[in-house]
Amino acid sequence: MSHQPADFEERFVANLSSHVEGQRLDRDPQEVAAWAMGGALHGKGRSMRPRLWWISSVAAGLVLVLAASQLLPWRTPDEGQGSAAARVTVDGVVYHVGAGRSFTVDRDSLERHGSARGPFVREGLLLEEVYRLPDIDPAAVLVAMPTAKWRDDSGPIGPYALLYGPADRYPALCAYVIPDHPASPVECTKETSSGT
Amino acid sequence: MASYIDTVTLGKASALFDRVAVGDPAAFTEVVRLHDADMVRLCFVISGDAELARDATQQAWQRLWTRPPDLRDGSKLRSWLLAVAANEARQLARRGRAREALQRRVEASVAFDSQVDSAGRLDLERALEVLSHSERELVALRYVLGMDSGEIGSHLGISAVAARSRLHRIIARLRKELAP
Numbered sequence: 081m082s083h084q085p086a087d088f089e090e091r092f093v094a095n096l097s098s099h100v101e102g103q104r105l106d107r108d109p110q111e112v113a114a115w116a117m118g119g120a121l122h123g124k125g126r127s128m129r130p131r132l133w134w135i136s137s138v139a140a141g142l143v144l145v146l147a148a149s150q151l152l153p154w155r156t157p158d159e160g161q162g163s164a165a166a167r168v169t170v171d172g173v174v175y176h177v178g179a180g181r182s183f184t185v186d187r188d189s190l191e192r193h194g195s196a197r198g199p200f201v202r203e204g205l206l207l208e209e210v211y212r213l214p215d216i217d218p219a220a221v222l223v224a225m226p227t228a229k230w231r232d233d234s235g236p237i238g239p240y241a242l243l244y245g246p247a248d249r250y251p252a253l254c255a256y257v258i259p260d261h262p263a264s265p266v267e268c269t270k271e272t273s274s275g276t
Numbered sequence: 277m278a279s280y281i282d283t284v285t286l287g288k289a290s291a292l293f294d295r296v297a298v299g300d301p302a303a304f305t306e307v308v309r310l311h312d313a314d315m316v317r318l319c320f321v322i323s324g325d326a327e328l329a330r331d332a333t334q335q336a337w338q339r340l341w342t343r344p345p346d347l348r349d350g351s352k353l354r355s356w357l358l359a360v361a362a363n364e365a366r367q368l369a370r371r372g373r374a375r376e377a378l379q380r381r382v383e384a385s386v387a388f389d390s391q392v393d394s395a396g397r398l399d400l401e402r403a404l405e406v407l408s409h410s411e412r413e414l415v416a417l418r419y420v421l422g423m424d425s426g427e428i429g430s431h432l433g434i435s436a437v438a439a440r441s442r443l444h445r446i447i448a449r450l451r452k453e454l455a456p
Contacts, residue, residue, distance in 0.1 A: 109309035116337035
């Protein structure tokens with residue numbers, strides 16, 4: 081195989097083009113946009129959306145498996161459609177992975193907690209890193225980033241995944257719930273209403 | 277000098293960005309339609325992995341929606357998107373995704389064989405291996421997205437001459453590295 085100056089660049093470009101175009105990289109813009117907008121899209125555009133760039137709403141949802149459903153004091157509207165295999169381990173503790181379209185999370189307030197392990201990490205999470213929420217027991221809930229391809233019957237999961245652990249302190253999560261979001265748990269809505 | 281068509285196009289792009297900046301979902305979807313393919317292709321050349329490229333691009337879209345940039349000139353949105361996506365691709369490639377990506381590339385090699393002749397494949401794989409992420413970005417901007425030196429220079433914040441020079445050096449280096 082020779083690499084003559086005159087044809088090298090042409091061959092390189094031709095092969096590169098074939099390689100790139102052979103990957104079927106084109107996607108449905110509607111789907112891509114829906115995922116990116118995630119739970120933040122409600123009400124008057126982004127008027128309810130926090131201003132910080134990593135803040136956004138996360139989908140409710142699909143959360144958990146049977147064991148988790150017994151632990152949760154409340155259920156989100158689209159919960160129950162999730163994958164039973166949506167489970168990871170963090171520092172030896174099993175967490176059930178779900179989404180919360182009604183949640184807002186300030187990225188700047190998240191603190192790295194550790195790394196998730198298990199088959200679902202590769203399937204559903206963008207990165208292994210998981211984060212803890214301020215004032216929330218990390219044994220109760222952690223936050224991770226889902227892959228773009230992960231979706232449930234309600235559509236794309238959104239920007240964040242929630243990892244539900246064994247500790248029973250879920251009501252504290254209401255502080256992160258958008259009160260008028262359609263997917264907000266009723267318990268959180270009531271709490272907000274009664275508190276005002 | 278910008279043509280009339282260029283002026284109209286830039287004006288539309290600027291107006292579209294203004295709508296995205298105030299949270300217009302339809303405008304956002306339109307921007308995705310206009311730029312997603314180029315962003316994914318750029319990220320693919322940088323990372324060498326299709327799935328990682330999609331994820332990196334998705335992060336860029338999420339960032340646009342949740343924290344739109346403060347662009348004085350909305351027509352710069354395309355450049356901003358490409359820069360953010362490329363940065364995400366570089367970060368993901370460095371952060372624990374490289375091993376997975378390598379495995380997927382190996383698995384995809386069978387399909388790849390049918391698209392490019394074996395000599396070409398060898399050339400390309402060796403070429404991409406010797407390039408840094410930044411160099412791959414430059415290659416993608418020129419040979420995949422079809423930007424000229426002026427556009428590349430404007431995008432990367434360097435002169436057209438510098439962009440042309442870097443590309444020339446990359447090609448010269450590849451030619452030397454891949455010489456039999």
